[in-house]
Amino acid sequence: MPRCAGCQSLERHRIFRVMFDTLGTDGFADWKAIQFSPDATVDPSWFASHELSVYGEPGGLDIQAIDKPDAAYDIAICSHVIEHVGDDRKALHELLRIVKPEGMLYLAFPDPFREEVTRDWGFPKPEKHGHWRVYGSDVVKRFAAYIPDQPVLAYRGEDPVTGEWEGAFLLPRSAARYRWIVERLGSSVSLFSGPKA
Template sequence: MGTSLTLGPNGRLSPNGMPPRCASCGALERHRAFRTVFDAVAPVLRGLGVLQFSPDPCAPREPFATFEVSEYDGPNHLDMAAIDRPDAAYDLVIANHVLEHVEDDIAALTEMARVAGPEGLVFLSVPDLLRVRRTKEYGYPRADKYGHWRLYGPDIVERWRRAVPDWQGLGVVAHDPVTAEPDRATILSRAPARLVPLRSALQAAGLDVFDAFAETPAL
């Protein structure tokens, strides 16, 4: 990621007035913030097989054994609500700012857990998680909201539980090192022991880590 910045989508600036987009790679605030998360946990995740929805640059490729990217309307487009892959095909599934684009998000969550398997991990983030108290469903993909079907609130945890009742989760708040803007991600797993070394690595890196099902710290 370079150091020359340009305007973001629709000509927007970051809340602090800085242009947010990297001119060389296209990364935005969330991509750089989540890269700090992946950098912190890279030693724990080394050698895993990954499926990432949307070709964003948050996760480096080097630590992983395999890295498959599903791109909407691209040559490898997978339906998140019906992923054409076997059970437990991956160790880690990444979906940053994608779930809000899916009509049946419960099916998508269930499918991500299925292909991650009982020991796998799901790295998930959605936009503006605390802007509303309850999730607001639009009923259709709104063109003025980048094709989003909904705006999630903290009650997203109820959807996680409905989709995958035995999921446990770590929440993490990270800051973009360029604009200092914060963002929030969640790491989910049906194997609680898989989350223990991740928590330790995130805390050692000085990141704010919390129980994703019990806490909603302010950004």
């Protein structure tokens, strides 16, 4: 994949960096963040505090049972992790549990808009980098079943370098945060699942 020679970013990192820039990273100055992978999409300096958790490393957390209190963070950043866990329902509930009522969850996984149907093997497949599943566009059904009362906003963006497109999801915890996202991202974001806030 096209990787930046300077910062080592991939297409998805650049695509979602544009999304965060459009949201306005200066708005995160007093936010407490937790990130569940060393992903180059966000810059820790945007936040008042930033924790990095890498599963299997010292201090790393299991997103299926996050050892953190309720509403501990303004934003949880989970990029290319959820496809690696056995119970994605538990993981979604845990990620949302630790986000403050006015905060949001940023969730990305290999682009589900390229596949129609989710392929879930029920075990971590070695030849798929330990993925338990590859999500398809029918992930909307999982969201509807797992978190029916949670709005899920889909973002689609273009890599400014290669022109490739990819998608991610923003899960606002309040109606005010929902409106804040929609006002800033405009037509590049749409309601994917759950109620309109």
